[in-house]
Structure formats: C-alpha cells, structure tokens
Amino acid sequence: MHGLLIADNSAALGYLRSPGGAVLALDLTHGNVLWRTKAAAWPLLALPDKLIGARSPVPHALAIVVLEASSGREVRISKPLLLPEWVEVSPTNESVFSLRAWGEDDIVEVHWHAHARYRGGAAPNARVLEAGKRDAQGAFQFDLASGEIAVIPAAAGRGARLAEAPAASPAVAAESDVIEQHDIGSRCFQLVAPAGETSELLVRAVDVRSGQTLWETAVGEVSSRRPRPPRP
Incomplete structure (x- = not known):
C-alpha cells in the first residue's frame, strides 16, 4: 500500500502519516493506536518487523529511517541525500513532492518526484x-x-515497473469524505476527513462483503483546507 496509510502484508499493523508531522502505528484488527513518533515524516514500506520511513533532516535533503515495528524506536538512519535546491521536501503536499518505496530482499528502492x-x-x-x-x-x-544509499536511474529498477501497473478498483464504494482507501483481504481501510472547517481525521475499517463498518479511530485534527496545487 502507498499513500497516507500503509499496512504490512498480513494487515495486522498499519502506519499513518498523521497531522502534526508524526507517524503512528495502528492495530488494524481493533483500531488501537500503538505508538507515535516524529523520527519519520513519511511511512514508506511496512516489513514484518520494521517500518521504512523518511524525513528531511535539512532543507532540500531526504534521509531514510528504519523504525522498529513494535515500538517505533529508530533503528537506523541513512546519510542525507541532497536534492535540487528548488525542491520543497514536503510530507503533506504530494503535488510538490512525493515518495514511493518497494522492498526486495535486503534492498529498499525509493522513487521521488518533485514539481x-x-x-x-x-x-x-x-x-x-x-x-x-x-x-x-x-x-x-x-x-x-x-x-548506505546508492543512486540509480529513475527509469530502472523494480519500482519503476510497479509504478506503471494500473491500480486495482476498490471493492467498497467510497463516500464523499473518504480521501484514500485500500483493500487488504476481507477488509477495506479508509482514511476519512469529515466535512467542516476543522475535523478529526479518521481511519475506518469496513468489511468488504457486508459493507459494515468494523471500527473507526480518530488520529488527529485536520484542516479542511487542502494545500493549494501549483499552477498548471
């Protein structure tokens, strides 16, 4: 899973880029918040015992962070990768900066786009x-x-091939307040921002077969004013 909410392959743990610049872990069975940390600003890839995340330690730079899945403890951080000086490394506005990651053996491949x-x-x-x-x-x-980080051509690697694959259609029709959703097994996990000047950002689990809401968890307050996209 990619985007604001990601999960491990077993759908036991989910990770969310929450309001306020933190990453939090969710028990996807019951919806309980397990931990929060500002050691990473993006959750990128969920592995069985660790979370691969990212943060910008200095302007125009990116570092990869390895967190312990059970506690959120920082295990390792890479040296900063310097990006062009005009790049705004923003975890909250994908219209100006976005990241995607894929794991293969002991190597994580990361692709970034800036506008x-x-x-x-x-x-x-x-x-x-x-x-x-x-x-x-x-x-x-x-x-x-x-x-260690090794730069590779953007058009090469496993991630470039996966990025071109079409996204699967969701099994559950999204309501108007759903800003992102992902199907895993028999459940659909939705990120929900109810209408209003400010509101609680929710994570909702829905049973795919019945459409019944299994749980909802508030993860932070969010403004309804989305970041202004750049001019075309």
Whole structure:
C-alpha cells in the first residue's frame, strides 16, 4: 500500500502519516493506536518487523529511517541525500513532492518526484509560467544492512515497473469524505476527513462483503483546507 496509510502484508499493523508531522502505528484488527513518533515524516514500506520511513533532516535533503515495528524506536538512519535546491521536501503536499518505496530482499528502492510552479499573485503570461515550471525525479536503493544509499536511474529498477501497473478498483464504494482507501483481504481501510472547517481525521475499517463498518479511530485534527496545487 502507498499513500497516507500503509499496512504490512498480513494487515495486522498499519502506519499513518498523521497531522502534526508524526507517524503512528495502528492495530488494524481493533483500531488501537500503538505508538507515535516524529523520527519519520513519511511511512514508506511496512516489513514484518520494521517500518521504512523518511524525513528531511535539512532543507532540500531526504534521509531514510528504519523504525522498529513494535515500538517505533529508530533503528537506523541513512546519510542525507541532497536534492535540487528548488525542491520543497514536503510530507503533506504530494503535488510538490512525493515518495514511493518497494522492498526486495535486503534492498529498499525509493522513487521521488518533485514539481514547482509559479506561485505569484497576479495572473502571469505564458513566458513567466514556463520560467517558473520545474520538474524532477530520481531513484535510489537503500541497503537495510549497511544503511548506505546508492543512486540509480529513475527509469530502472523494480519500482519503476510497479509504478506503471494500473491500480486495482476498490471493492467498497467510497463516500464523499473518504480521501484514500485500500483493500487488504476481507477488509477495506479508509482514511476519512469529515466535512467542516476543522475535523478529526479518521481511519475506518469496513468489511468488504457486508459493507459494515468494523471500527473507526480518530488520529488527529485536520484542516479542511487542502494545500493549494501549483499552477498548471
């Protein structure tokens, strides 16, 4: 699973990028919050005994963090990978920066995409719009044993092939307040932001067969004002 909410293959543990810049762990059977940490800003990949996450330790840089699945304790952090100076490494706005990760043996492959657009006040002409347009992408492999990062071509690797695969249609129709959902086995896990100026961000588990809500857990307060996307 990718996005704001990810889970391990057994659907026993889920990890969420929560409001306030923290990552939290959920017991997906009952919906209990197990731990929170600011050691990572993104949950990227759930492995049987660890969570691979990321954070930006300094501006325009990215580091991979390994957390213990049971406690959220930081086990390892990579050296920062420097990105172009214009890149805004934001965990809350995928229109300007996004990350995806895939695991294979003891290697985690990470792909990043960055975008910048004109953000001035007055409506610009075409030349100004084009001058303010920037796009970049990259990829690297993280060695879980050594903590070393090796940059690879963005078009290469297992992650590039998986990223091109079409997404499966969800088994449960999403309500208007659902901002993300994923099917795992017999359950659909939804990230829900009810309407309102500010509201509690919820994680909801739904039985795929019956459509019955099994549990809901509040994970933090979120503003209804979404980040403004960059100009096209």
